[in-house]
Amino acid sequence: MGRKEAQRRKDGARTSKTTLLDQLNAWLQHHRLSAADSLVRVLDNPGSSLLTWLVIGTALALPVGLNVALDNVSKVSTGWESPAQISLFLQNGVADDRAKQLLAELSAREDVRETRFISREEALDEFRDLSGFADVLANLDENPLPDLILVTPKPTLDEPAVSALRAALEQNADVAEAVLDMAWLQRLNSLMELSRRVVLAVGGLLVVGVLLILGNTIRLAIESRRDEILIVKLVGGSNGFVRRPFLYTGLWYGVGGGVLAALLVSAALWYLEEPIGELAMLYESAFYLTGLGIMGALNLIILGGILGLAGAWLAVSRHLVHIEPQ
């Protein structure tokens, strides 16, 4: 029996010799095992896992949602029809012929895309219809409004060029005043810039929060499996081997949180879609909400996964080394 056993041992020793390819396969196999095992563990505790996912999901959804909102606002401000429209108020007493001639001159300019003449009569009619001051206007002896030419510069013109165009147009003797209504747009833009920074700062803080929450969750998972870790280390499990399931646990928490965040943002947008549609209709705008999109949602899930891994890594590197068999 001794010889037979010895032969078996020799066979065993031969098969236990591992090539590099075997090692790689073993490594991949353990990754698969750890990933599946940690996923099962996460799903086995639906209550606490859902809570973790919700915490991560809301923390991610807040800055991402705000960012989507800002994207929509900036879409509004850039999509605004002729944001840099120049209003040319003509001098009183400019003849219609002269106005028509001016209009033609302006239309011929290379830096002008479009012109529109609004005669003082048209302006008065419009004003009467829209303002509700019909009675007051009826009592006026003469029309107080000047003729107006709306000039839309070429969209390729940048801000200083549009300002220069305004100044040039004001030089014209027939033009009483040229008004470029861009100040509000500049204000809006700087407000947007400010908001973006606020969102970025809030997002940064929340990301740190998510990392800490994940780190703590993984720390608790490590504590609850302390005995197992000790045993694995006793029978020769390397640090990487012990670390792997916890990293995957972090990954699953993060990915789940990312999915929930994407769902939360989508739900919020869906909730806002109808009133915003109505509002847009009242403004006679074809505006519609832009959501996260597939890529946005994917990015969010990937971000969640990365945060999950990072948080788990924090916890693992801090706590796992201290668990050594005594």
Added chain:
Amino acid sequence: MRCVKSASTLIAKNWFSLTGHSGAGKSTLLRLLMLMERPTRGQVIVDGQDLAAVRSRAIPKHRRNIGVVFQNHQLLFDRTVFDNVALPLIIGGYEHREIGRRVRAALDKVGLLNREGAMPIALSGGEQQRVGIARAVVGKPKILLADEPTGNLDPNLSAEVMNLFEQFNQVGVTVLIASHDLVLISRLHHRIITLRQGCLVSGNSQ
């Protein structure tokens, strides 16, 4: 830290019974062999390798070459008997089929082949100990350490467990058993090392 003041060099393919009162340094010696502790002085040489030269990163690899049977079994209670025994092989990166084959061989050896799907909690103390033994030998280590392997077992079971160790020793595994049960180990007619307060009292030479 207690200190094992002197110990002999271990040579492969042999059997040692390590005895002495509690606190004599039996466990410390085992812990030194497992690199759970580093010696303050002197050398520990296992299978020709000076353990002082084994860096912390290489400790897992060193432990994989040693099978250990613990007094309190140290089983994973949320895994089946099969998974418990398979643990060293999974760590060692064995291929799936090879793991199944070896685990069943080891379980067969300790007479628990029909319990592979059971949870350790459903097993008796003796059976749990045998699962621990199967796990220790499944990776075919050169050295088998056992710390009070019969501590919680009745005399019959203890004899059975010792018999198992004898079988492993016969196929070339160096067996080192730490036990205070002098009656049991002297019945085996193997070399006995007695420690007292960390000193080698007897058994230095064969």
